[in-house]
Amino acid sequence: MKLADYKATLSFSNGSPAMEMPVYHGSIGPDVIDIRKLYGQTGMFTYDPGFLSTAACQSAITYIDGDKGELLYRGYPIEQIAQNCDYLDTCYLLLNGEIPNEKESQDFHKLVTYHTMVNEQMQFFLRGFRRDAHPMAVLTGLIGALSAFYHDSTDINNPEHRHIAAIRLIAKLPTLVAMAYKYGIGQPYMYPRNELSYSGNFLRMMFGTPCEDYKVSPVLERALDRIFILHADHEQNASTSTVRLCGSSGTNPFAAIAAGVACLWGPAHGGANEACLNMLEDIQAMGGVSKVGEFMEKVKDKNSGVKLMGFGHRVYKNYDPRAKLMQETCNEVLSELGLEKDPLFALAKQLEKIALEDDYFVQRKLYPNVDFYSGIVQRAIGIPVNLFTGIFALARTVGWIAQLNEMIGDPEYKIGRPRQLFTGAARRDMPQVAKR
Ligand code: CMC
Numbered sequence: 003m004k005l006a007d008y009k010a011t012l013s014f015s016n017g018s019p020a021m022e023m024p025v026y027h028g029s030i031g032p033d034v035i036d037i038r039k040l041y042g043q044t045g046m047f048t049y050d051p052g053f054l055s056t057a058a059c060q061s062a063i064t065y066i067d068g069d070k071g072e073l074l075y076r077g078y079p080i081e082q083i084a085q086n087c088d089y090l091d092t093c094y095l096l097l098n099g100e101i102p103n104e105k106e107s108q109d110f111h112k113l114v115t116y117h118t119m120v121n122e123q124m125q126f127f128l129r130g131f132r133r134d135a136h137p138m139a140v141l142t143g144l145i146g147a148l149s150a151f152y153h154d155s156t157d158i159n160n161p162e163h164r165h166i167a168a169i170r171l172i173a174k175l176p177t178l179v180a181m182a183y184k185y186g187i188g189q190p191y192m193y194p195r196n197e198l199s200y201s202g203n204f205l206r207m208m209f210g211t212p213c214e215d216y217k218v219s220p221v222l223e224r225a226l227d228r229i230f231i232l233h234a235d236h237e238q239n240a241s242t243s244t245v246r247l248c249g250s251s252g253t254n255p256f257a258a259i260a261a262g263v264a265c266l267w268g269p270a271h272g273g274a275n276e277a278c279l280n281m282l283e284d285i286q287a288m289g290g291v292s293k294v295g296e297f298m299e300k301v302k303d304k305n306s307g308v309k310l311m312g313f314g315h316r317v318y319k320n321y322d323p324r325a326k327l328m329q330e331t332c333n334e335v336l337s338e339l340g341l342e343k344d345p346l347f348a349l350a351k352q353l354e355k356i357a358l359e360d361d362y363f364v365q366r367k368l369y370p371n372v373d374f375y376s377g378i379v380q381r382a383i384g385i386p387v388n389l390f391t392g393i394f395a396l397a398r399t400v401g402w403i404a405q406l407n408e409m410i411g412d413p414e415y416k417i418g419r420p421r422q423l424f425t426g427a428a429r430r431d432m433p434q435v436a437k438r
Pocket of ligand 1: 236272
């Protein structure tokens with residue numbers, strides 16, 4: 003960050019002296035006011051629930067311009083990455099800052115491919131879960147448990163440990179997600195196959211059985227790879243901030259990523275794709291496209307508690323660029339599978355059309371986000387609805403790890419410890435039992 007040639011002055015109407023604070027420029031995006039000395043100099047904190055105006059860190063990984071609807075990984079637009087890279091090249095870019103050359107790409111693909119197996123003991127651990135457990139509950143447990151299996155990569159302050167943990171997490175997540183799925187349906191686990199691509203291998207571990215060969219469909223393989231790319235990182239969102247906060251105490255990378263998975267589960271974040279598909283199915287059950295108007299009235303009624311899932315975003319105040327790419331993939335997958343007339347896709351398009359013309363959504367700058375179409379693609383591929391967020395977690399692991407490693411390498415990093423505006427009881431004396 004670069005010091006700006008101007009400062010911010012904070013003045014008070016109660017006669018307290020004004021305070022000058024430095025301002026920094028990033029490479030793009032809004033300038034930031036450095037308030038670190040505020041408490042020391044004034045005895046006051048700032049109040050910003052939800053971090054609406056607070057940058058909690060400096061980062062050089064991902065940048066979103068919410069007004070333009072632009073998403074950059076290490077400076078490259080998401081559209082160019084989606085067209086020119088596969089997921090593992092995207093991982094390399096996020097982790098290392100540069101797109102790999104041919105040799106680097108081959109080496110990285112090989113490194114990840116040869117770490118996809120998990121300790122055999124993991125399957126016994128999995129057996130402790132109920133078969134009907136939500137996959138996110140299972141994944142939070144399994145990923146946290148990795149730290150109990152890989153003792154040689156748990157020191158967050160050792161760059162070598164962090165590197166090995168990063169490769170292990172990226173490589174093993176597909177295996178764990180597929181195991182969570184197979185366990186739920188009572189089918190045997192499929193071991194990874196090294197000759198397949200990252201997404202091809204995942205498709206086989208999900209849908210293959212030991213009884214016959216599984217042929218990977220190139221269209222589905224590409225669609226899944228694109229889902230992974232689009233979800234790989236998204237700057238300082240709730241789960242990434244959770245990973246940073248958790249990691250800031252010096253905990254091991256596996257534990258920090260498990261914390262991210264737990265945060266991602268919520269319906270306002272990663273759980274939105276599951277919630278969105280459930281919403282589409284509910285409207286379909288109510289009567290489909292003919293009920294869209296009625297449903298939209300509920301969404302606009304604040305007392306109903308109904309939201310249009312897959313719509314709106316804290317940062318995007320324009321079309322989420324990932325939603326455009328996902329809509330394109332949706333078309334490709336549905337036509338490959340002969341599902342062009344899929345009623346849920348028709349319903350989603352109708353909802354989007356109405357929302358984009360409706361004053362409620364226009365005024366609040368609410369546009370479709372990535373989750374609006376990703377559920378339809380995943381459902382068409384055969385992924386069960388309750389596994390959607392698990393797929394998101396698989397894809398986002400690289401972003402979490404890249405952000406965690408960036409934080410540990412930042413000389414300004416400190417343990418995260420927000421302040422509070424205390425509104426509870428001031429000190430008081432405990433009454434005797436008889437007087438309570
Ligand atoms: N449907 C109806 N109204 C909405 C919606 C929606 N999906 N999203 C926001 N609004 C309204 C909200 O009620 C508020 O109205 P008002 O100003 O009258 O009080 C206004 O728009 C601003 O919304 P907000 O809740 O203050 O915005 P936020 O930045 O706090 O929340 C959000 C962002 C993503 C949590 C929210 O838009 C939402 O809940 N969307 C649905 C869930 C969803 O699709 N989440 C996925 C996000 S993308 C994937 C990811 O990155 O995790």
